[in-house]
Amino acid sequence: MSALMPTYARLPVTFSHGEGVYLFDTEGRRYLDGISGIAVNGLGHNHPGVTAAIQDQAGKLVHTSNLYGVGPQEELASRLAEISGMERCFFGNSGAEANEAAIKIARLHGHNRGIEKPAIVVLENAFHGRTMATLSATGNRKIQAGFEPLVSGFIRAPRNDLEAIRQIAVNNPDVVAFFAEPIQGEGGVHPLDEDYLRSVRALCEEQGWLMMLDEVQTGNGRTGTWFAYQGMGFTPDVVTTAKGLGNGVPIGACLARGEAAATFGPGHHGSTYGGNPLVCAAALAVVEAITGEEVLANVEQMGALIRDVITSDQAAAPRIKEVRGRGLMLGFQLDRDCPGLVQEALEAGLLINVTAGNTVRLLPPLIISEQEARELAEGVANLIAGL
Template identity: 60%
Template sequence: VHTSNLYGIAHQQELGEKLVELSGMEKVFFANSGAEANEAAIKLARLHGHKQGIDNPVILVMEESFHGRTLATLTATGNRKVQAGFEPLVQGFARVPYGDLDALKTAADNLKGIVAVLVEPVQGEGGINIPPDGYLPGIRELCDRHNWLMMLDEIQTGMGRTGKPFAFQHHELTPDVMTLAKALGNGVPIGACLANGKAADLFAPGNHGSTFGGNPLACAAGLAVVEQLTANRLWEQAASKGEALASGLAQKLDGVEGFVEIRSLGLMLGLQLDRPCAELVGLALEKGLLINVTADSVVRLLPPLIISDEQIGQLTDELSCLITGFLESAS
């Protein structure tokens, strides 16, 4: 279960090599959770700044984002409810609207000490917010121009969910830093912070560490996940199943008063309603459906990548009936 990091851990090395191969990144630091992976990314950004002589480095983060519940990651999170009661928050973050390249350019012109941009390729907790096509490439260009780190939080979007192994692969770019967790261990706690290019050699021995990060058990689970994901190219199944699910739900809910739209990328779906709908979670559970509601009025669906056609049909029929009944009763 546990081996001291003073010794070589074969599963850790093998998993690191597979993640590097799958992502095109260079190095991996293993942690125990997504929040820890994002903490490592934040430390990399600050170290990058200090190496340039920036005494007060600033990381640009997004409104409606979610990056974790440690003090630094909840400060980076763009949700006041997550932060309330835990002040004073951590310094060194500046917030801009998600999906707005012009806002990032304005920040570049007016804020001193920017060293990185931390962004989700698709905002999960924020309500399945999918940015315009040129948004991530635009961030890459800005980071290259200003010597910032482009840091992608792929804790929800990674490991095949959006129809590619990693969401950034929908575009012709590679981030400097990427964080993973959740699906990487398929239920076993593990996090990973991957680095590339100028970010890959920032950490020196002693700069960062984790007692249990990269332990044999977690890395064995991670290896099994990566092997199944790649052997079966499950990201392709996520793309086709997600399209079928989104299409079926859109057809069933078309014309229903109070239903606004479906936003989806692979098996990451958000059904936008025109009113708060948190009670749908309990109503769905009674029907045997596991859903979530984020941003007050968005039904979020993150089905398993191995969801069957039969299950898609069941989810489409029962969820659309549930939403229709809820909206009609609330009208």
């Protein structure tokens, strides 16, 4: 019996190493990674720049705490601010922690305005993490069950329903923020409409709410821009990210601008490890690689190619009800549940994911080549055709 708490139903495979888009198991079998450790290894496995940065920093300094200045943390905050249009950054160790920081900023922002019980608007089907506040913000009753009492102060609205948000504004003077994923990932790859997001931005301005986006999964190049909101014609007040930022080292970031950036002062929030020299050196190497190696253009091209190959497969196409997502965050909703598909893919040497019961989710490394993208797409098409 494993000594681990069984919080995950794990697949029967253990990997020993990886190279680029491939992982190798302890028996020496090779797998094409179509999931990147759940949108984490954007630069694939053993990326030379990231590996060198980790090795170099490990030989100098791993941790000092945030009681002192941390050079790589300052540098990373500046780079992320430049990339995102934000002004300031708080570092934690995961997506959930990045979101906790955002939730605390929203609440403190409310208290600063004299609102004693500040509320945050969140969406049905959202996923924001597993800590108590982020679980409460998550719109999935199944994963909340058994953990009540949940954290109060969240008001839920249906996705892409502007009128519902307007009604909430009319009926709830205590709302201080809107918080959502631009593309709901764990909930089945459901993008929010750009028009909806632009209208929510305008409503937030009108109401004095913070617009906060959870880009834990969509950030760091996953959708073809550094953040998914970029190119939509607006800037949020707060953005959270994690996953791809460290390519596997645990890091989360909460970025903010304007009033939101000025909310936290000494003692308001903290993390012993958050933004330590090792993880920030790794993340700086990630930033350099994604901004410098034409990775973002590759994301768009390979995303389009994978979509095309799968949807033009004559045997697979009739089983596909809808294709959703952007860049290399793709969901293929099938006309039936496919509980055995991940295991079948594993046996065929492919790592994929199924979410919401019937949606094949692909999150391959952003550096996937054309040949590898074809190999993944043809393999997935065959699996869907065989259902």
